[in-house]
Amino acid sequence: xxxAGREKAAMCQVCHGLDGIGKxxxxxxxxxxxxxxxxxxxxxxxxxxxxHQQMSIIAQSLSDEDIRDLADYYASIKFEVTVPDY
Amino acid sequence: xxxAGREKAAMCQVCHGLDGIGKxxxxxxxxxxxxxxxxxxxxxxxxxxxxHQQMSIIAQSLSDEDIRDLADYYASIKFEVTVPDY
Numbered sequence: 750x751x752x753a754g755r756e757k758a759a760m761c762q763v764c765h766g767l768d769g770i771g772k773x774x775x776x777x778x779x780x781x782x783x784x785x786x787x788x789x790x791x792x793x794x795x796x797x798x799x800x801h802q803q804m805s806i807i808a809q810s811l812s813d814e815d816i817r818d819l820a821d822y823y824a825s826i827k828f829e830v831t832v833p834d835y
Numbered sequence: 836x837x838x839a840g841r842e843k844a845a846m847c848q849v850c851h852g853l854d855g856i857g858k859x860x861x862x863x864x865x866x867x868x869x870x871x872x873x874x875x876x877x878x879x880x881x882x883x884x885x886x887h888q889q890m891s892i893i894a895q896s897l898s899d900e901d902i903r904d905l906a907d908y909y910a911s912i913k914f915e916v917t918v919p920d921y
Binding site: 751752767768769770771774775776777778780781782783784785786788798799800810822825826827828829830831832833835 | 838841853854855856857860861862863864867868869870871872875882884885886899908911912913914915916917918919921
């Protein structure tokens, strides 16, 4: 449920923004990422399979439903890319 | 050097594309990600700090220069988002 995910994204927005664009260079953009990838990363941070100072702590508080809603929300953000010519 | 990175991205494009858009739902979009984040992830896969079936293998072959060039290239892709209303 992306709308529920948007509510829950209040805890993510400091670093990821509600627009899914990283707010500092160490933070990835997650706008438009696939739900499968986002859920896999949140589960990995929660289980410890993937480690990160903040994410490992935040992920402990996430239920399976939270993970699904947050992934739904960020995956629902549309994006366009422009590949430069080299 | 993004142009050199584009050449080297030939080994990445099967999964990540030259446009930085994941070619299957398990692959993240890396278009427009910050160089700092991309380099940190490639180093983590190379050192084993982060694990992934393909990335852990591929990253072993990357030199520091490769990592910088690939990060330069993918970071140079323009990335614009449209946040849906909920």
